[in-house]
Amino acid sequence: MSKLSMSPHIHSGMSTGGIMLDVIIALLPAAVAGVVIFGLSALWVILTCVISCVALEALFTLIAKKPQSVKDLSAAVTGLLLALNLPANIPLWQCVVGSLFAIIVVKCLFGGLGQNVVNPAIAARVFMLVAFGSLAKAAFPVDAVAGATPLAPGATMPDLLTLFTGYYGGAIGETCSVALLVGGIYLVVRRVITWHNPVAFMGTVFVFSFLMEGYDPIKALSMVLCGGVVIGAIFMATDYTTSPPTPWGKVIFGIGCGLFTCLIRYFGSYPEGVSFAILFMNILTPYINRWTRHKVFGTGGAK
Amino acid sequence: MASYLHGVHVPHRKKTRHKPVLRMDIPKVVTIPMSMHIGAPSVPIVKVGDEVKVGQKIAEAGGFVSVPVYSGVSGKVSKIKDYLDANGRTAPAIVIESDGLQTVAETVIPPIVTNREELLTALKESGIVGLGGAGFPTHVKFAVEPERIDYLVINGAECEPYVTSDTITMMERSEDMGYALRVLCDILGIRKVVVGIENNKKRAAVAMRKMAADIVEAEVSVKMLPSVYPQGGEKVLIYHTVGRVVPEGKLPIDAGCIVINCTTLATIGTYLKTGMPLVEKCVTVDGGAVTNPQNVLAPVGTAIAELFEACGGLTCDPAKILYGGPMMGVTVPDTTEPVMTNTNAVMALTKKEAWLPKTTACIRCGSCTNHCPFGLAPMAISHAYKVGDVETLKTLNVETCMLCGCCSFVCPANRPLVQRNKLAKELLKELRAKEGK
Numbered sequence: 001m002s003k004l005s006m007s008p009h010i011h012s013g014m015s016t017g018g019i020m021l022d023v024i025i026a027l028l029p030a031a032v033a034g035v036v037i038f039g040l041s042a043l044w045v046i047l048t049c050v051i052s053c054v055a056l057e058a059l060f061t062l063i064a065k066k067p068q069s070v071k072d073l074s075a076a077v078t079g080l081l082l083a084l085n086l087p088a089n090i091p092l093w094q095c096v097v098g099s100l101f102a103i104i105v106v107k108c109l110f111g112g113l114g115q116n117v118v119n120p121a122i123a124a125r126v127f128m129l130v131a132f133g134s135l136a137k138a139a140f141p142v143d144a145v146a147g148a149t150p151l152a153p154g155a156t157m158p159d160l161l162t163l164f165t166g167y168y169g170g171a172i173g174e175t176c177s178v179a180l181l182v183g184g185i186y187l188v189v190r191r192v193i194t195w196h197n198p199v200a201f202m203g204t205v206f207v208f209s210f211l212m213e214g215y216d217p218i219k220a221l222s223m224v225l226c227g228g229v230v231i232g233a234i235f236m237a238t239d240y241t242t243s244p245p246t247p248w249g250k251v252i253f254g255i256g257c258g259l260f261t262c263l264i265r266y267f268g269s270y271p272e273g274v275s276f277a278i279l280f281m282n283i284l285t286p287y288i289n290r291w292t293r294h295k296v297f298g299t300g301g302a303k
Numbered sequence: 304m305a306s307y308l309h310g311v312h313v314p315h316r317k318k319t320r321h322k323p324v325l326r327m328d329i330p331k332v333v334t335i336p337m338s339m340h341i342g343a344p345s346v347p348i349v350k351v352g353d354e355v356k357v358g359q360k361i362a363e364a365g366g367f368v369s370v371p372v373y374s375g376v377s378g379k380v381s382k383i384k385d386y387l388d389a390n391g392r393t394a395p396a397i398v399i400e401s402d403g404l405q406t407v408a409e410t411v412i413p414p415i416v417t418n419r420e421e422l423l424t425a426l427k428e429s430g431i432v433g434l435g436g437a438g439f440p441t442h443v444k445f446a447v448e449p450e451r452i453d454y455l456v457i458n459g460a461e462c463e464p465y466v467t468s469d470t471i472t473m474m475e476r477s478e479d480m481g482y483a484l485r486v487l488c489d490i491l492g493i494r495k496v497v498v499g500i501e502n503n504k505k506r507a508a509v510a511m512r513k514m515a516a517d518i519v520e521a522e523v524s525v526k527m528l529p530s531v532y533p534q535g536g537e538k539v540l541i542y543h544t545v546g547r548v549v550p551e552g553k554l555p556i557d558a559g560c561i562v563i564n565c566t567t568l569a570t571i572g573t574y575l576k577t578g579m580p581l582v583e584k585c586v587t588v589d590g591g592a593v594t595n596p597q598n599v600l601a602p603v604g605t606a607i608a609e610l611f612e613a614c615g616g617l618t619c620d621p622a623k624i625l626y627g628g629p630m631m632g633v634t635v636p637d638t639t640e641p642v643m644t645n646t647n648a649v650m651a652l653t654k655k656e657a658w659l660p661k662t663t664a665c666i667r668c669g670s671c672t673n674h675c676p677f678g679l680a681p682m683a684i685s686h687a688y689k690v691g692d693v694e695t696l697k698t699l700n701v702e703t704c705m706l707c708g709c710c711s712f713v714c715p716a717n718r719p720l721v722q723r724n725k726l727a728k729e730l731l732k733e734l735r736a737k738e739g740k
Contacts, residue, residue: 002624004636006722008708009629009652010464011659012311014715016666072663114666114716245669294678296700297308298538298551 020073026183034172038088052099053079081121084173118282163225174228184234196250201233204258227272249292320467333604338394339643342368356408375582375602376401429574435564438645453559460535463628473507479572488521533707591653592621608638621651671710681710681720
């Protein structure tokens, strides 16, 4: 009659699907802002990426005879994140190719959820950046005069207010800092992420830029708010699978991301470096993990 | 990094804490296992057909880490059978048919305790073991040089959901606790006593403060602790009450502390005052399947079915029946199992309460390691165990794990983390035993 099993016999109710749903909710303000700023074409990009990611994962698990995993919503998160990192004017077939790379190559072939070495959305964006020229030609707000993205050579930096509201050229979800920060606060409040990663990331970019921009705090802040640092720090660098779990690990990871972003921006040949920096730190994560395990209570002197 | 050990917020569900304790009718039959404590099983000294009385010794200690066992009813020994306990050990169990008279044995007289030797003998003769659940013989804990005891820590944390028997003890038996403390402190020269209570037990804390004020033999303080599971874990409690760290693989006494559960202390008090050994237990009977959850005073050996009966019976077929709370409790196959000396609660959980999500893939979120009170890395341990990497296992300090279950509780993928920790501990224990030979 009574079932035998080892304790614990109750559960917190936390679930992968619940966490992913929180991430989607947190990304919604940025997605809505993207559609408002860049027009309906942004919506088509978002829908294409999300639908292709989910469909591709469903198809893969079906063919590979794995347990169906799309209902954990992780594929939807990948699709949404990828879309928000793409310009609104990108051809939709390129979105499908990008989704294919993210879900099949980066995620499923490495063993599916939790087994991927790098963040699928980031890796797909980098792949698309190298493969398609369209990513370099950023989209612009519907009613704005086309120009260059703030970080492109020779472009002028928008003022801080514009950087917060997002009415300037860039990827769908990366320009509206306010929406991203609201999402970030939601995730911290819901305890899906901690502050360590984003703060270390954005803090490092701020300090580095402050030193490089002649000790100008406004310019340094602009460097934090543009070029995908905010979306990268809050949503990509905090990806569980590809970033360290412990507080110190997160801080090191965040500082590394910030450092490489700035090195690429100031000394590299690409105008923006967030994707490359996160991708690089993803690969270093297993090593960071090894250095930053919690000290076990009762070992090596007083805690 | 943290000055406070992690843990998890578990639901409290302590709805029985302000209900009066029910003294149940004497059961017709009690089954008293000889393996209710940690250590060697006790050895029966009665045979089938013998008449026994309440408080009469029915088994002798089977070694140093062992205790004598007493009958909680008067009646006749009807059977001595084999009993398989939750740890997989088989030991005798004495079955006694009660005559309902509850005649008290002549041997139940207060012990004379004037020095350390007499105190240790009395503790051993009392049959008292750690009543928080571990069942470690209390006399063994105190059999250390008295100078080594800097602190006596009284565990009143009771961090398990549902369970309130310790809370009730602190509220209703503080006099017995105080009596025991005075004797222990006086004879062993203990100068400092700390009572650790979770801050969701305000009334118990009031009773404890009142008790503390009456004790002159030692400095007794009451420390309120946040209600964070596993606050009552021995090493966690020591760290949060006196700020000391018990080194890995060591005992509390190596950090100058002895920890005893508040009910254990109250039972010592009762024995020293009256000579009545450990023969009955206050047990929290709760869980969604119990009609009228409450604390029940029952003789050791009472079938748990009778406890449920005393609480109005079960409303539905329970999904799980447990000894102890839902975080660390042990499942029992059916309700014929007896109440043991270390049983503090009996649960009948409904399907809804005992619901566990399906196990899915690890997403490496790190919740397990970030919530582990000892900072272990359960996902790494789990992986090393699964692939049989013993060398890595040895570096992951899995032997420190107290099996509190925080990791499994918080895991969004509901991975069997604490379960694998236990297997890993067993594996290393076996290997070390082999190496030792």
